[in-house]
Amino acid sequence: MRVALLSPAEFRAAMPRLGEILADAVVGGAGVSFMLPFSAAEGAAWWAGVDPAKKQVFAASQDGQIAGVVILERAWQPNQPHRGEISKLLVHRSFRRKGIGKLLLQAVEREARAQGLTLLNFDTVAGSPAEAFYRSLGFTCAGTIPGYAYSPDGRLDDTAIFYKQL
Numbered sequence: 001m002r003v004a005l006l007s008p009a010e011f012r013a014a015m016p017r018l019g020e021i022l023a024d025a026v027v028g029g030a031g032v033s034f035m036l037p038f039s040a041a042e043g044a045a046w047w048a049g050v051d052p053a054k055k056q057v058f059a060a061s062q063d064g065q066i067a068g069v070v071i072l073e074r075a076w077q078p079n080q081p082h083r084g085e086i087s088k089l090l091v092h093r094s095f096r097r098k099g100i101g102k103l104l105l106q107a108v109e110r111e112a113r114a115q116g117l118t119l120l121n122f123d124t125v126a127g128s129p130a131e132a133f134y135r136s137l138g139f140t141c142a143g144t145i146p147g148y149a150y151s152p153d154g155r156l157d158d159t160a161i162f163y164k165q166l
């Protein structure tokens with residue numbers, strides 16, 4: 001399994017597969033912005049709106065097939081030059097529990113440190129498998145916001161705010 005930062009050209013070429021991975025997460029019940037029904041084409045359309053000049057997209061691949069993805073975005077605010085946000089950490093269901101999510105987060109942390117970032121943050125659905133995953137990798141939960149967003153099938157979920165000081 002190889003994790004790499006995608007160049008803008010690699011990112012564009014990967015869009016259909018990234019769309020599949022996003023749709024797979026939504027169909028699997030993950031709270032990652034979208035509601036059911038949600039197709040791979042809709043997923044690819046969302047990725048098409050991501051500007052690789054502003055967001056760094058990392059992909060984990062095996063034998064040429066992308067298995068997982070994550071975005072690192074430096075805070076734009078001039079008073080937060082040390083902060084980065086993680087989003088859309090997605091591992092296709094057929095590749096889960098093989099350490100790929102961990103490899104992706106480690107790559108993000110390495111890149112964040114190399115850029116001089118000292119704080120990473122994001123939010124995730126409270127009580128979800130993703131919450132257990134982030135806790136297992138040393139992220140701290142600062143608290144939860146009740147009734148923050150709907151799950152793909154329409155339940156109102158709380159969100160957990162996570163951070164890590166690098």
Ligand SMILES: CC(C)(COP(=O)(O)OP(=O)(O)OC[C@H]1O[C@@H](n2cnc3c(N)ncnc32)[C@H](O)[C@@H]1OP(=O)(O)O)[C@@H](O)C(=O)NCCC(=O)NCCS
Pocket residue numbers: 025030031032087088089090091092095096097098099100101102103122123124125128129130132133134136
């Ligand atoms: C969260 C996610 C990225 C984890 O990816 P993964 O490749 O399966 O995770 P890893 O195999 O690297 O897991 C590392 C550790 O995290 C913990 N973990 C991962 N998935 C877990 C789960 N479903 N339940 C409990 N703990 C879990 C375990 O401690 C695991 O180590 P172990 O397998 O040796 O027990 C993946 O489940 C996913 O894509 N979920 C849907 C999308 C999502 O919710 N993303 C987060 C949005 S913020």
